[in-house]
Amino acid sequence: MSEIRLAGTKKVLFRFPTLLEGEFIPYVEFDRANFDSQYGFLSPGTIATTLCEYFDDDFQRFIPRTLATTSRLIKLPFLIKKGCKKSIDKDGVIDIKLSIADPEVRIKGAQSINGVYESSIVVEVEIKKSKDIEFYIDFYAKDDDDDEYVKGELKDILCGRIMIKFDYTVTTDWETILPVIPKSKFIGWKHPGVRQNCFDYALEQLRQVGYWVKSERWNKKWDGTKELNDFIFQLYLEEDVAGMKKGVQKDQFEKGVEYLKKTLKAGIPVMVGVDDGAEVTNDDLTTEHFITLVGMGEDSTGKYLLFYDNATGDSDIGTSANNRLYCKPSVFLIEGNGDYRIDYIQNTSKKRYVVTQIRETK
Structure with a gap:
């Protein structure tokens, strides 16, 4: 008591x-x-x-x-x-x-x-x-x-x-990584000696720091049929392609993001394809533009990947700290608006980039 x-x-x-x-x-x-x-x-x-x-x-x-x-x-x-x-x-x-x-x-x-x-x-x-x-x-x-x-x-x-x-997700452990390519090595639109094409500019951006993609081809096959290359992670499709249904590719998303985290942490840039609503498409019938991922970070909006955009010839805009694509594991998407001064984005129907494919670097 x-x-x-x-x-x-x-x-x-x-x-x-x-x-x-x-x-x-x-x-x-x-x-x-x-x-x-x-x-x-x-x-x-x-x-x-x-x-x-x-x-x-x-x-x-x-x-x-x-x-x-x-x-x-x-x-x-x-x-x-x-x-x-x-x-x-x-x-x-x-x-x-x-x-x-x-x-x-x-x-x-x-x-x-x-x-x-x-x-x-x-x-x-x-x-x-x-x-x-x-x-x-x-x-x-x-x-x-x-x-x-x-x-x-x-x-x-x-x-x-x-x-x-x-809930453990691919964004649970997210580091801050400053750009792995210096601004002085930015490759933008109309860069001399490079074919005027976003794919070639993105390749040259990698070459500037000693890298390239493991494969320049999306399609693994040469007989007219389609099969996704082993060195590409396909994250999003607007059409059924190569046995994959249109929409987000959940099985590829986590693997692709883990690859990005590991590679950027090692100081290596990564080339990715994006959908922006334009009419020009590649083998995946979705990708319309190519950019280069160079860093990672987090802000009040979420966890993002920093990119350099060759759609502009202005290095201040192309390497802007506002060029951010947000990783959204709940919907299996990586997307963002980029710097508002990039006219190319502003003139597309979606006015944003959605990452469609990740190309492994070598």
Whole structure:
């Protein structure tokens, strides 16, 4: 039974007539108002959780929220509320635990805190896994043993919960890579000695820094039929081609993006084809222009690939830091508008580029 003791001694001055009065019974609630949406998407849960009988009816049964995230590190705010009106012990210990035991998922910082009613806490969780995973963050309360006045009996009572759904995608690990080709080596429209064609300009852009594509041909066959070359990742099609159905090519998207990340990290540029809505097409019946990917980064819009565009002869525009194609794993697309000063983009029907194919570099 809960009791009040003489400060500095073990002498009992008073025993509470009921268990609850001298207990610390908090309810840990997710603080949605102070949640930073950069850490993921919050939604109502589907599975109810029932707390012990000591909680007031308002708290005893609830459905924990679910956070879907692709972030390696999440910071979540919570409020500590009074879970039982009869409780007069305002503070105690709250233990923070994960529902899984995995060395690649851990709580950063203290896993046991001194909690007080009507206060707030922030919990940080680090996730290192390279696959999807689900788990709960659970909160357990107990009275603090060093309280000189009030000593409770309840231990390890579940007092809060949130579900975490970590979704691993090809953009989960995304580095910032500055342009791997210096601006001084930009190859733009009407560059002397090169045939006036975006494909040839893109090839020359690679050659300027000692590279080329593994194959200049899209089609693997020479007999009039079509088969995708082994050194090309096809990401998007507007027509059925070579056994592939029109639309996004989900099986090629992840492989292609992983190739881009690995290659750019090694300091190697990559030539890609894009769809812009023009009428001129290549063997894939979709690609109308070729550009060169030179870097990576992240901004408020998302995670992007930086490109040099030979559609202009102006190096400031062709190498603009605004030439960004955003990687969108949820829809299996890489797309973007580029610098608004590129007249070629502005004069196309789509007014944006959609990456259609990735050509491996050698």
